[in-house]
Amino acid sequence: MASNLRPDQLANLLRRAVRERMLLPGQTLNQDELASRFGVSRIPLREALRTLAGEGLIVMRPGIGAVVTELRPDELDELLELRMALEPALLASVVGKVSAQQLAELRAHAIRLGDLAVEGDLDSWCSEHYAFHRRLLELAGRRHSLRLVMQVINLMEPYARVDASLAPDGARSRCDHQALLDAIEAGDAGRTRQLAEQMIETSRARLAGLINDIPSSEDPLAAMLVDLKR
């Protein structure tokens, strides 16, 4: 597969692979395998990995290689606090900047999300959910805020996916997003911010209960403990 992919595109693919749990937290990545899978040599692949390392998504350990960042429960909580500090303000600043056409596209996207929730296609729902949020956040036109928020969301995403798979189907309804779009369309920044805060708070409440059940790829300590129990 000589796809002639560039480091930036490779980085995108790798981010998605981490988000979608094709590369699991704690997993050590084999550069030869990834490179040949993408049809490139290890040089551009390694550059992509370094980019992800700069974003905190992976860690490069000298002599060992790239390891997907693993989060402790308290770190997940920290990330949710960061989202709380960043995302509502960013969404509020979207108010007044979005055109009628953009809003229509977002509404269509939200409806697709609702349909997927009903169908129960979890992976698709997660991907579309992620894309929806990202598009919305992009509209603020604040590149630095966007970069930081996306870093936080990308870090959480592999865990959020597990959360989504355990949550009841009703939690993935379309209502939240439609309400958010309503507030934005109405030009109500305060309400937008409030709804955003509410959504994050909901995530936090759900994650708090599930945090210990999230499986990681190797988690040596947990494996040891399991062995010791026998």
Place this chain on the structure above:
Amino acid sequence: MASNLRPDQLANLLRRAVRERMLLPGQTLNQDELASRFGVSRIPLREALRTLAGEGLIVMRPGIGAVVTELRPDELDELLELRMALEPALLASVVGKVSAQQLAELRAHAIRLGDLAVEGDLDSWCSEHYAFHRRLLELAGRRHSLRLVMQVINLMEPYARVDASLAPDGARSRCDHQALLDAIEAGDAGRTRQLAEQMIETSRARLAGLINDIPSSEDPLAAMLVDLKR
């Protein structure tokens, strides 16, 4: 100079070079020159550059190379808003986590800062000021928050340096930092947060007036405007 530097260390050196305005915003970096200067080949250097790209400090333009990120005035403002959203909370969470010895070291550091302000050694003051803030923020023990805040601070730093060089000497007094340490020692999280907010607000007020005077390496638009004025 065959220093055998690793990409991580190279990234540190490059970050410092950007902070200290040895590499100016807008400047295109020559990989051969940098590599030979550090005594390594271009491969580890490029990996370091990709790391900085992941942090937003530089941009990799295909076929052109690495360009130091240049900020528009509104972006500086955005970054200050981000600091406002992140840093006070982080500093407040330091309260209660810092040992007597760490506090003593920080006090010594603050006194050094005051001395440097009196001496008028601007470069040293800026570097020590940066190091002081970083150490303080590290004590919170929140790696993700720290990473994000440092990204923001690193982006602003080359501009903050110009600001510092234009500000009156009195602005670089030691009082601010001592007061902050006092609040932390007293275990007063609220006051700590308030002082942090105040410091950022001060920066913002100063930068607002100076934003247009900050020289960049090329700033094509500004150059065009200057030409047009003649």
Place this chain on the structure above:
DNA sequence: GTACGCTACTGTGTATACAGACGCTACAGG
């Protein structure tokens, strides 16, 4: 049977080498 050390192998890290893109300069045409 267990614990330690050695060896072989796998995979990372980097230097060298080469292909191709970008930009600059010099020249020809309008």
Place this chain on the structure above:
DNA sequence: CCTGTAGCGTCTGTATACACAGTAGCGTAC
């Protein structure tokens, strides 16, 4: 005199190749 273009040089981007570190597996000694 200005504009468009062709050619060249410099620098980026990537594949190949090699040196070395980490790891696992085996054998040996206790």
